[in-house]
Amino acid sequence: xxxxxxxxxxxxxxxxxxxxxxxxxxxxxxxxxxxxxxxxxxxxxxxxxxxxxxxxxxxxxxxxxxxxxxxxxxxxxxxxxxxxxxxxxxxxxxxxxxxxxxxxxxxxxxxxxxxxxxxxxxxxxxxxxxxxxxxxxxxxxxxxxxxxxxxxxxxxxxxxxxxxxxxxxxxxxxxxxxxxxxxxxxxxxxxxxxxxxxxxxxxxxxxxxxxxxxxxxxxxxxxxxxxxxxxxxxxxxxxxxxxxxxxxxxxxxxxxxxxxxxxxxxxxxxxxxxxxxxxxxxxxxxxxxxxxxxxxxxxxxxxxxxxxxxxxxxxxxxxxxxxxxxxxxxxxxxxxxxxxxxxxx
Amino acid sequence: xxxxxxxxxxxxxxxxxxxxxxxxxxxxxxxxxxxxxxxxxxxxxxxxxxxxxxxxxxxxxxxxxxxxxxxxxxxxxxxxxxxxxxxxxxxxxxxxxxxxxxxxxxxxxxxxxxxxxxxxxxxxxxxxxxxxxxxxxxxxxxxxxxxxxxxxxxxxxxxxxxxxxxxxxxxxxxxxxxxxxxxxxxxxxxxxxxxxxxxxxxxxxxxxxxxxxxxxxxxxxxxxxxxxxxxxxxxxxxxxxxxxxxxxxxxxxxxxxxxxxxxxxxxxxxxxxxxxxxxxxxxxxxxxxxxxxxxxxxxxxxxxxxxxxxxxxxxxxxxxxxxxxxxxxxxxxxxxxxxxxxxxx
DNA sequence: TTGTAGGCGTTATCAC
DNA sequence: GTGATAACGCCTACAA
Numbered sequence: 001x002x003x004x005x006x007x008x009x010x011x012x013x014x015x016x017x018x019x020x021x022x023x024x025x026x027x028x029x030x031x032x033x034x035x036x037x038x039x040x041x042x043x044x045x046x047x048x049x050x051x052x053x054x055x056x057x058x059x060x061x062x063x064x065x066x067x068x069x070x071x072x073x074x075x076x077x078x079x080x081x082x083x084x085x086x087x088x089x090x091x092x093x094x095x096x097x098x099x100x101x102x103x104x105x106x107x108x109x110x111x112x113x114x115x116x117x118x119x120x121x122x123x124x125x126x127x128x129x130x131x132x133x134x135x136x137x138x139x140x141x142x143x144x145x146x147x148x149x150x151x152x153x154x155x156x157x158x159x160x161x162x163x164x165x166x167x168x169x170x171x172x173x174x175x176x177x178x179x180x181x182x183x184x185x186x187x188x189x190x191x192x193x194x195x196x197x198x199x200x201x202x203x204x205x206x207x208x209x210x211x212x213x214x215x216x217x218x219x220x221x222x223x224x225x226x227x228x229x230x231x232x233x234x235x236x237x238x239x240x241x242x243x244x245x246x247x248x249x250x251x252x253x254x255x256x257x258x259x260x261x262x263x264x265x266x267x268x269x270x271x272x273x274x275x276x277x278x279x280x281x282x283x284x285x286x287x288x289x290x291x292x293x294x295x296x297x298x299x300x301x302x303x304x305x306x307x308x309x310x311x312x313x314x315x316x317x318x319x320x321x322x323x324x325x326x327x328x329x330x331x332x333x334x335x336x337x338x339x340x341x342x343x344x345x
Numbered sequence: 346x347x348x349x350x351x352x353x354x355x356x357x358x359x360x361x362x363x364x365x366x367x368x369x370x371x372x373x374x375x376x377x378x379x380x381x382x383x384x385x386x387x388x389x390x391x392x393x394x395x396x397x398x399x400x401x402x403x404x405x406x407x408x409x410x411x412x413x414x415x416x417x418x419x420x421x422x423x424x425x426x427x428x429x430x431x432x433x434x435x436x437x438x439x440x441x442x443x444x445x446x447x448x449x450x451x452x453x454x455x456x457x458x459x460x461x462x463x464x465x466x467x468x469x470x471x472x473x474x475x476x477x478x479x480x481x482x483x484x485x486x487x488x489x490x491x492x493x494x495x496x497x498x499x500x501x502x503x504x505x506x507x508x509x510x511x512x513x514x515x516x517x518x519x520x521x522x523x524x525x526x527x528x529x530x531x532x533x534x535x536x537x538x539x540x541x542x543x544x545x546x547x548x549x550x551x552x553x554x555x556x557x558x559x560x561x562x563x564x565x566x567x568x569x570x571x572x573x574x575x576x577x578x579x580x581x582x583x584x585x586x587x588x589x590x591x592x593x594x595x596x597x598x599x600x601x602x603x604x605x606x607x608x609x610x611x612x613x614x615x616x617x618x619x620x621x622x623x624x625x626x627x628x629x630x631x632x633x634x635x636x637x638x639x640x641x642x643x644x645x646x647x648x649x650x651x652x653x654x655x656x657x658x659x660x661x662x663x664x665x666x667x668x669x670x671x672x673x674x675x676x677x678x679x680x681x682x683x684x685x686x687x688x689x690x
Numbered sequence: 691t692t693g694t695a696g697g698c699g700t701t702a703t704c705a706c
Numbered sequence: 707g708t709g710a711t712a713a714c715g716c717c718t719a720c721a722a
Contacts, residue, residue, distance in 0.1 A: 003463075003493060005699060016709045021701060035707065050493065052463035056405045057699035060714050065401065067444070067466075075430040076632060078423065085420040088447045092454070097466070099412070100445040102433045109437070116442070118348075118397040121412075147395065148348060232636050265636040287421060291577050291610040293638060350715060361693045366717060380691065402715035405698050 004049040013038070013045040020046075024053065064123050067097045068314060069113060073128040074197040074230055075102050077258050079284040080128065083155065086307025087126060094311055096123075103131065103197075114141055117150050124314040129156030130198035132164070149321035153314045155306065157204045159327060165313050167306065169330045170204040171283055174299035175253075177334040178281050179212040181297075182251045186343035187279065188218055191249035193238045195228040195259050202255045205283065209253065224249055228259075235262025243270050243278070250278060250343045257282035257289050257298055264292065264339070275341030285335060294338035304330040349394040358383070358390035365391075369398065409468050413659055414458060416446045418473040419542040419575055422603050424629040425473065428500065431652025432471060439656055441468075448476065448542075459486055462495050469659040474501030475543035477509070494666035498659045500651065502549045504672060510658050512651065514675045515549040516628055519644035520598075522679040523626050524557040526642075527596045531688035532624060533563055536594030538583045540573040540604050547600040550628060554598065569594055573604075580607025588615050588623070595623060595688045602627035602634050602643055609637065609684070620686030630680055639683035649675040 010017045015038060023034055023042040045051070059065045070087055072080050088098045099122055101113050110131060117125050132138050132154060142162055145152050153165045160166045182190055192209055196202050206225075213220035223245060226238035235254055242249060243266060254260035260282030264274060272278045274294055282289060285300035309328055317323060355362045360383060368379055368387040379387075390396075404410045415432055417425050433443045444467055446458050455476060462470050477483050477499060487507055490497050498510045505511045527535055537554055541547050551570075558565035568590060571583035580599055587594060588611060599605035605627030609619060617623045619639055627634060630645035654673055662668060 007699085017699090018701085018710080019708060022708090025701090038707080050463075050489070052460060054405075054699050055461065055464040055466040056401060056410065057714090058701085059401045060399075060405050060698090060716090061700045061702090063714085070445075075426060075433075081420060081426050084445070085447055088420075088445055089449065092447075097461070098445050100415075100429070100433055100443050102430060102437075104434065115397060116400065118395075119400040121400040121442075144395070232632060236636065261633060261636050265638060268638045287577060288606060288633070291581065291606050293610060293613045351717095352715085362716085363694080363718080364692060367692090370717090383691080399715055402698090403717080405700090405714090406716050406718090408698085 004051045005054070006051070008049055009042065009045045009051050012049060013042045015042060059120075063120075064318075065120060066095060067099055067122045068311075069099045069101060069116065069122040069125040071101045071103060071110070071113060071125070071127040071131060073103050073130060073201075076231060077256065078286040078288065079256060079258070082286070083128075083306050086305060087310055088307075090305075090307040090311040094315060096311070096315075110141070111137060114144060114150075117152075118144070118148060124151035124153070124318050126153045126155065126310050126314055129154055129158070130196075130201040132160075132162075133200050134198050151314055151317040151321065153310055153317065155310060157202060159329075163325045165317055165325055166327045167309055167313060167330075168327055169301045169304060169306075169332060171299055171332050172204050172208050174283070174332040174334050175205045175208040176212050178253060178297075178299065179209065179216070181334065181336065181340065182253075182279060182281070183216055183218070185251075185279065185341065187249075187251040188343065189224065189247060189249040189251075190218065191224045191226065191242045191252045193226050193228065193235050193242070193252060193254040193259050193263055195230050195234045195238060195255065197230040205253070205255045223247070230258070232258055232262040232265075235259030236266050237262075239263040239266035240270070243267065243272065251281070251340070252278065253281045255283055257284045257286045257296060260296055260298070260339075261288075261292065264296075274339055277344055279340040279343070281340060283332075290337065292339075297335065297337045297340040299332045299334050301330065301332045349396045350399070351396070353394055354387065354390045354396050357394060358387045360387060404465075409663075410465060411440060412442045412444055412467045413656075414444045414446060414461065414467040414470040416448055416455075416458060416470070416472040416476060418448050418475060420447050421576060422601065423631040423633065424601060424603070427631070428473075428651050431650060432655055433652075435650075435652040435656040439660060441656070441660075455486070456482060459489060459495075462497075463489070463493065469496035469498070469663050471498045471500065471655050471659055474499055474503070475541075475546040477505075477507075478545050479543050496659055496662040496666065498655055498662065500655060502547060504674075508670045510662055510670055511672045512654055512658060512675075513672055514646045514649060514651075514677060516644055516677050517549050517553050519628070519677040519679050520550050520553040521557050523598060523644065524554065524561070526679065526681065526685065527598075527624060527626070528561055528563070530596075530624065530686065532594075532596040533688065534569065534592060534594040534596070535563065536569045536571065536587045536597045538571050538573065538580050538587070538597060538599040538604050538608055540575050540579045540583060540600065542575040550598070550600045568592070575603070577603055577607040577610075580604030581611050582607075584608040584611035585615070588612065588617065596626070596685070597623065598626045600628055602629045602631045602641060605641055605643070605684075606633075606637065609641075619684055622689055624685040624688070626685060628677075635682065637684075642680065642682045642685040644677045644679050646675065646677045
């Protein structure tokens with residue numbers, strides 16, 4: 001039992017294949033070159049056979065797949081899922097599907113995805129920052145992007161030092177705001193939990209952190225920074241280390257809300273009250289942040305619609321490969337809630 | 346500037362198209378019917394031109410797309426991303442890609458996805474429970490699945506009352522355990538926050554809840570059940586309602602951890618201490634559950650690997666459409682942590 | 691060992 | 707209005 005093709009429909013309706021094709025997608029065409037009678041006959045045959053056009057053949061013929069790839073760098077972080085959700089919805093609205101790729105630790109996988117792009121399984125690719133800059137074959141990938149004019153959009157937390165369409169949303173200003181906020185509350189020793197899935201990520205938080213502290217004449221020694229992995233438990237362990245250190249900070253900045261949850265837990269385990277004994281700040285304003293106890297002070301990018309901008313950018317690029325590369329910048333803002341308070345005396 | 350095809354490679358290497366094809370994917374074939382010299386020449390031409398086989402054409406020729414669809418019913422719930430993560434990873438391991446579909450409120454969208462399946466954009470479809478049973482066109486969808494032998498696997502919280510491959514993991518036993526646990530702690534009034542994205546979901550928690558209470562001779566009036574939507578805020582509002590009711594429950598069961606976070610927040614806002622004043626239970630054991638304050642008592646399905654089983658099931662079905670339908674069942678178990686304690690006196 | 695021919699299902703271009 | 711015919715790019719017998 002094979003599935004029906006256009007030929008079968010044509011045979012059943014007693015017309016030629018071309019007629020079938022015209023009936024099915026001749027709507028857009030100005031002149032309806034088909035008699036109502038045959039039209040209905042064809043439609044009936046389509047229905048009787050349960051005929052469905054083969055998308056693969058359409059893709060081969062028309063040249064595009066109406067599918068874009070999306071690489072999510074860390075599936076465990078709600079922040080990225082909010083991205084994925086927005087992108088998928090907007091893509092759908094524009095008649096596109098989304099092929100989802102997760103990056104575990106498998107860097108080689110990136111190359112396969114680029115091959116999918118070159119092989120026209122997907123029309124374009126949206127990727128989180130830290131992939132192109134970190135991949136061992138980054139230069140080759142970039143060269144290919146330019147050589148074949150592959151439609152690629154990067155979501156990044158810093159301005160790219162290469163030619164590419166980029167949606168940059170960084171926390172530089174927000175980090176400065178955070179530090180000022182903490183300083184104004186009397187904090188002197190401010191720690192950082194720095195846990196990333198990919199090396200170059202979140203420098204938009206680390207660098208201003210160092211700068212601002214130095215600028216304010218506060219200690220910024222390395223012992224205040226706990227480097228770790230991207231999971232909650234990593235954040236938990238890192239915070240324990242910070243809290244138990246001889247010169248415990250009175251405030252801890254986690255580079256994202258997920259890690260901040262681990263920090264909250266660590267504080268609780270050490271008998272510290274937040275924010276009375278320890279202030280905690282996160283980033284991303286994930287949907288849970290406002291429901292934690294205490295509600296998390298954090299920074300939000302939500303002023304922008306990642307999905308809409310990313311999809312618009314990639315579609316523009318697909319339509320016109322020769323467009324000049326663009327960078328769209330969107331800042332974030334600080335949201336003060338309950339996890340930060342005056343430094344303990 | 347068009348991208349190179351097999352013909353271009355053949356021309357450059359001075360051989361025929363078939364030779365190129367053989368060189369490229371003749372590895373598996375036992376007999377290497379190509380001379381080393383031409384092989385290298387072809388390979389060089391491939392490299393020079395940056396030739397990449399067109400996957401669309403391959404798909405059309407070979408009949409499959411090496412892609413499976415995945416419908417996620419609620420992107421905002423961590424539990425479902427854990428599914429998605431597992432499925433994507435396992436799919437990749439098996440050489441398949443995952444096309445991601447989100448279900449907002451757009452029921453009509455399901456039909457489009459089924460058309461994608463029929464149109465061979467995807468080889469198979471994995472869907473969360475509550476889609477097939479609730480869609481207005483559910484019967485039609487099921488009929489199509491059977492008629493065309495579409496490979497579909499459903500992830501469900503109850504045994505299907507229709508013929509389909511199903512990965513069932515329910516909380517019936519776990520819910521009974523939860524109730525017994527609470528009763529043994531002296532709780533008499535046990536409330537429930539029931540918030541779902543799709544009507545028939547989570548009956549595996551609602552029904553045993555009612556039964557067990559009745560069986561234990563405890564009140565099970567409707568005023569103890571707060572129906573709401575699936576977001577944290579919904580859970581928060583529902584819990585407020587429960588807490589402020591004249592006969593406030595001493596324990597609240599949320600049908601998942603996400604809602605439980607809202608309940609925790611509501612308790613906190615009402616000045617209730619958990620678990621001293623109010624015990625709270627969730628379901629799913631999302632990765633955050635063990636890091637909340639207090640750590641959440643919940644039930645876990647993690648004993649099974651959803652990804653592996655789902656992918657195996659769908660691949661089996663794709664390979665052999667005539668297979669008898671299977672249901673794989675996996676129970677869950679209760680995890681007692683800190684959010685449940687003795688009932689207040 | 692290599693080349694030739696046919697077909698996958700669709701759409702576009704021409705004649706009729 | 708409708709019906710052949712030729713691509714799209716690839717794969718696979720089969721023939722040379």
